[in-house]
Amino acid sequence: MIKSFKINATDSPLKKELKHKIDLKTKPLGALGKLENLAIKIGLIQETLSPKISEPTLLVFAGDHGIVAEGVSPYPQEVTWQMVMNFISGGAAINVFAKQNGWNLEVIDAGVNYDFPPELPIRNLKINKGTNNFLNQPAMTDAELIQAIESGAQLVTELADKGCNCVAFGEMGIGNTSAAAIIMSKITGIHLEECVGRGTGLDQHGLAHKIGVLSHAIENHVATQPLAVLKTFGGYEIAMMCGALLEAAELRMTILIDGFIVTSALLVAQHLYPEILDYCIFSHQSDEKGHQKMLQYLHADALLKLDMRLGEGTGAALALPLVEAAVNFLNEMASFESAGVSNK
Amino acid sequence: MIKSFKINATDSPLKKELKHKIDLKTKPLGALGKLENLAIKIGLIQETLSPKISEPTLLVFAGDHGIVAEGVSPYPQEVTWQMVMNFISGGAAINVFAKQNGWNLEVIDAGVNYDFPPELPIRNLKINKGTNNFLNQPAMTDAELIQAIESGAQLVTELADKGCNCVAFGEMGIGNTSAAAIIMSKITGIHLEECVGRGTGLDQHGLAHKIGVLSHAIENHVATQPLAVLKTFGGYEIAMMCGALLEAAELRMTILIDGFIVTSALLVAQHLYPEILDYCIFSHQSDEKGHQKMLQYLHADALLKLDMRLGEGTGAALALPLVEAAVNFLNEMASFESAGVSNK
Numbered sequence: 077m078i079k080s081f082k083i084n085a086t087d088s089p090l091k092k093e094l095k096h097k098i099d100l101k102t103k104p105l106g107a108l109g110k111l112e113n114l115a116i117k118i119g120l121i122q123e124t125l126s127p128k129i130s131e132p133t134l135l136v137f138a139g140d141h142g143i144v145a146e147g148v149s150p151y152p153q154e155v156t157w158q159m160v161m162n163f164i165s166g167g168a169a170i171n172v173f174a175k176q177n178g179w180n181l182e183v184i185d186a187g188v189n190y191d192f193p194p195e196l197p198i199r200n201l202k203i204n205k206g207t208n209n210f211l212n213q214p215a216m217t218d219a220e221l222i223q224a225i226e227s228g229a230q231l232v233t234e235l236a237d238k239g240c241n242c243v244a245f246g247e248m249g250i251g252n253t254s255a256a257a258i259i260m261s262k263i264t265g266i267h268l269e270e271c272v273g274r275g276t277g278l279d280q281h282g283l284a285h286k287i288g289v290l291s292h293a294i295e296n297h298v299a300t301q302p303l304a305v306l307k308t309f310g311g312y313e314i315a316m317m318c319g320a321l322l323e324a325a326e327l328r329m330t331i332l333i334d335g336f337i338v339t340s341a342l343l344v345a346q347h348l349y350p351e352i353l354d355y356c357i358f359s360h361q362s363d364e365k366g367h368q369k370m371l372q373y374l375h376a377d378a379l380l381k382l383d384m385r386l387g388e389g390t391g392a393a394l395a396l397p398l399v400e401a402a403v404n405f406l407n408e409m410a411s412f413e414s415a416g417v418s419n420k
Numbered sequence: 421m422i423k424s425f426k427i428n429a430t431d432s433p434l435k436k437e438l439k440h441k442i443d444l445k446t447k448p449l450g451a452l453g454k455l456e457n458l459a460i461k462i463g464l465i466q467e468t469l470s471p472k473i474s475e476p477t478l479l480v481f482a483g484d485h486g487i488v489a490e491g492v493s494p495y496p497q498e499v500t501w502q503m504v505m506n507f508i509s510g511g512a513a514i515n516v517f518a519k520q521n522g523w524n525l526e527v528i529d530a531g532v533n534y535d536f537p538p539e540l541p542i543r544n545l546k547i548n549k550g551t552n553n554f555l556n557q558p559a560m561t562d563a564e565l566i567q568a569i570e571s572g573a574q575l576v577t578e579l580a581d582k583g584c585n586c587v588a589f590g591e592m593g594i595g596n597t598s599a600a601a602i603i604m605s606k607i608t609g610i611h612l613e614e615c616v617g618r619g620t621g622l623d624q625h626g627l628a629h630k631i632g633v634l635s636h637a638i639e640n641h642v643a644t645q646p647l648a649v650l651k652t653f654g655g656y657e658i659a660m661m662c663g664a665l666l667e668a669a670e671l672r673m674t675i676l677i678d679g680f681i682v683t684s685a686l687l688v689a690q691h692l693y694p695e696i697l698d699y700c701i702f703s704h705q706s707d708e709k710g711h712q713k714m715l716q717y718l719h720a721d722a723l724l725k726l727d728m729r730l731g732e733g734t735g736a737a738l739a740l741p742l743v744e745a746a747v748n749f750l751n752e753m754a755s756f757e758s759a760g761v762s763n764k
Contacts, residue, residue: 102506103513104620108734109707109727150764158761162446167754169447176748177741276448277764363453381725382742383453390452397521397741398726404520410511417502420494420621 078225078303081322086120086354094119100411110379114357114402121330121355122241127403129330131240132396133180134389135231135320136163136170139187139313140206141251142215146289148254151276153206156250157190163248164197169386170246173393179244184231186224187312188249201227203312207255211293214308215255221307221315228319236327242399243324244332244359245317245341246389250276253364256340258290258309260366263302263343264373268294273336273365273385302347310344317341322348325355332392332399335362335385339370346374357399360384360391422569422647425666430464430698438463444755454723458701458746465674465699466585471747473674475584476740477524478733479575479664480507480514483531483657484550485595486559490633492598495620497550500594501534507592508541513730514590517737523588528575530568531656532593545571547656551599555637558652559599565651565659572663580671586743587668588676588703589661589685590733594620597708600684602634602653604710607646607687608717612638617680617709617729646691654688661685666692669699676736676743679706679729683714690718701743704728704735 094116099105106112118127138160144153162168163183166175174181184199185192189206192198203224207215216224235243249255253275260271272287299308306315318341324331325345333342333356346352353374361368361378363385371378379395412419438460443449450456462471482504488497506512507527510519518525528543529536533550536542547568551559560568579587597619604615616631643652650659662685668675669689677686677700690696697718705712705722707729715722723739756763 101513102503102511103730107620107728107730108513109729111726111728152762152764155762158759159446162754162759162761165754165759167446167752167759169445169452169749169753172748172752173745176745276451379726382455382723384451384455385453386447386451394742394745398738401517401520401738404516405513408511408516409513410506410509415502415506415509415511417506418496418499420496 078222079229081326081349083322083325083349083351085351088120090123091116091120093125097125098406101405101409102412102415102417108405111398111402111405114399115406117357118330118403119406121328126407129242129400129403131180131238132178132242133182133235133240134174134244134246134393135182135184136246136248136389137184137186137313137316138248139311140189141249141255141311142207142209143211143254144251145209146211148286148289149250149275150278150282151250153189153250156248157188159248160185160188160192160198168388169390170388170393173390177393177396179393179396186316201316207311210309211289212296215310216307216312218307221303224312224315225319228316229323232320232323232327236329242330244334244389244392245320245338246334246392247313247317247337247387249311249313252311252314252337254286254290255309255311255314256337257366258294259305259340259343260370262300262305263347266369270369271366302344306344314341318344321345321352325349325352329355330399331356332359332395333357334359334389334392335387336364336367337387339367343370359395362391422566423573425670425693427666427669427693427695429695432464434467435460435464437469441469442750445749445753446756446759446761452749455742455746455749458743459750461701462674462747463750465672470751473586473744473747475524475582476522476586477526477579477584478518478588478590478737479526479528480590480592480733481528481530481657481660482592483655484533485593485599485655486551486553487555487598488595489553490555492630492633493594493619494622494626495594497533497594500592501532503592504529504532504536504542512732513734514732514737517734521737521740523737523740530660545660551655554653555633556640559654560651560656562651565647568656568659569663572660573667576664576667576671580673586674588678588733588736589664589682590678590736591657591661591681591731593655593657596655596658596681598630598634599653599655599658600681601710602638603649603684603687604714606644606649607691610713614713615710646688650688658685662688665689665696669693669696673699674743675700676703676739677701678703678733678736679731680708680711680714681731683711687714703739706735
């Protein structure tokens with residue numbers, strides 16, 4: 077049994093007060109569009125008319141996937157650990173965007189098939205050295221699933237203790253679009269072919285092969301419940317993000333949701349606790365084929381649509397200035413009265 | 421005669437080198453989507469593989485419009501000067517977003533119907549105290565049009581001298597969506613009704629009245645050439661932005677285009693010098709009705725779509741972090757080789 081989470085819906089009479097505060101600002105009614113909705117959402121999460129973003133932290137979870145043995149990715153598995161090394165050297169896209177926009181960045185080994193030297197600044201929460209190949213056997217055991225979810229939750233608890241109230245998750249794992257596509261299909265009921273995309277850049281032939289492999293994998297297992305699906309097809313990084321997402325909502329944090337892989341973890345989480353969506357801001361609609369349909373399924377509209385498909389949390393990293401803009405206008409703009417401006 | 425500008429297309433063999441540099445970065449090919457196009461565009465503008473954004477400056481031009489006498493706006497004309505006072509007090513949306521994202525902000529009186537105390541930090545380039553009511557007479561004289569364009573150009577020259585290589589323009593002027601709508605219709609050939617929107621918040625009746633007034637105004641004048649259209653229907657702030665846009669392109673600055681009013685100035689500028697578009701980044705697609713069609717006419721795709729319709733340069737102010745992200749990944753990301761990551 078995984079631990080239970082206590083996640084409350086955020087709706088309250090405060091919503092009306094937040095809207096009223098916004099409507100008195102020196103601008104036409106509604107003229108800040110989506111930023112106004114965002115300001116209300118964050119106010120409700122924090123239960124205040126004057127929300128703040130504190131110590132925003134982006135956790136990048138890395139894990140390997142046994143399914144890569146079936147040739148579902150154009151990159152070799154070793155790229156997972158090599159990219160983790162790139163993260164800690166500061167050379168990846170997520171480093172650039174996190175630094176620019178003021179994120180604290182932490183890199184977590186959730187289950188990479190590599191022994192990192194322990195002195196490196198990598199948080200070692202390794203469950204195992206990569207999942208099993210889920211073509212013929214479950215990706216992980218029940219015990220591993222529980223450990224991954226609880227490790228993710230524990231990590232977020234520690235962040236909250238350090239004063240962080242805004243989190244985002246990113247991931248690195250060669251093969252993880254395969255895991256995410258099956259999770260998506262199983263949970264949403266959308267046909268697998270609609271969920272499988274080119275990942276890091278498969279060609280037409282490679283895509284057809286990937287769909288074939290994943291179709292066989294689905295036929296070989298009977299899992300239907302969300303946690304069983306996560307155990308059977310998931311990755312350690314995906315399971316860990318699922319636990320981290322749930323704990324972040326329990327702790328009333330503002331959660332910036334990144335792309336295809338992170339949203340697959342959220343699909344599991346929201347199936348267990350639908351109220352989690354009150355805490356989620358969708359940062360970027362990925363160019364990976366299935367992501368748009370995931371967002372439609374969740375009735376979600378992403379802040380950014382930049383045609384990116386990189387993972388690592390890059391979409392979330394880029395959206396933070398918009399989240400801060402929403403909070404800042406709510407706190408800092410003058411009202412018609414205070415500024416001496418005639419209202420209509 | 422207005423001064424002539426020397427604006428060169430940016431396309432060069434450097435484009436291929438920029439693309440090559442991007443393709444060696446530690447990410448799947450094309451995975452940064454629109455940010456990759458943006459990095460190439462800015463590299464071409466600055467003629468370098470390592471562009472930088474220096475002293476980004478947002479100029480907010482304010483001006484009044486005689487057409488407000490016909491009841492085309494729900495707000496009274498005095499809101500123009502009151503909002504200018506709000507800008508210099510720091511209470512408007514543009515103050516909040518400019519401060520957050522690192523813009524230098526300057527407020528320019530291009531032609532407000534108010535005498536500002538000279539000790540205030542408002543750049544006084546006032547052409548006149550509001551334009552004429554263009555229902556029956558041209559909004560401005562030839563001499564005023566020339567003065568406005570040259571003042572805007574001169575201001576940008578001064579910015580460049582101070583080390584600024586990235587500019588955006590914002591505006592404040594009750595009634596200026598009326599001016600922009602006619603400019604749009606005249607230059608693009610799109611029917612007036614498709615160009616006229618609710619501005620700061622007209623209701624259905626008010627919108628019908630606005631369309632009626634502007635239709636009469638069009639019938640009362642024969643202007644067809646871009647500068648004649650600008651003189652007949654424009655505002656001082658729109659004409660000044662037109663000059664500023666042209667000078668910024670001549671000086672190879674990166675220009676962030678804001679919403680409906682700024683784009684109306686660009687419509688005039690690009691009709692005179694089509695190469696100006698090589699220097700323009702479209703920051704935000706406004707919720708004001710005509711803006712989407714303006715962007716289509718220019719074959720432009722905005723970075724942000726946040727349903728805002730506030731003016732002041734707010735869309736441009738919010739887009740700067742994306743522009744900086746494009747430059748930063750180009751300069752700071754590791755290559756596969758330098759990071760020791762296996763390429764496919």
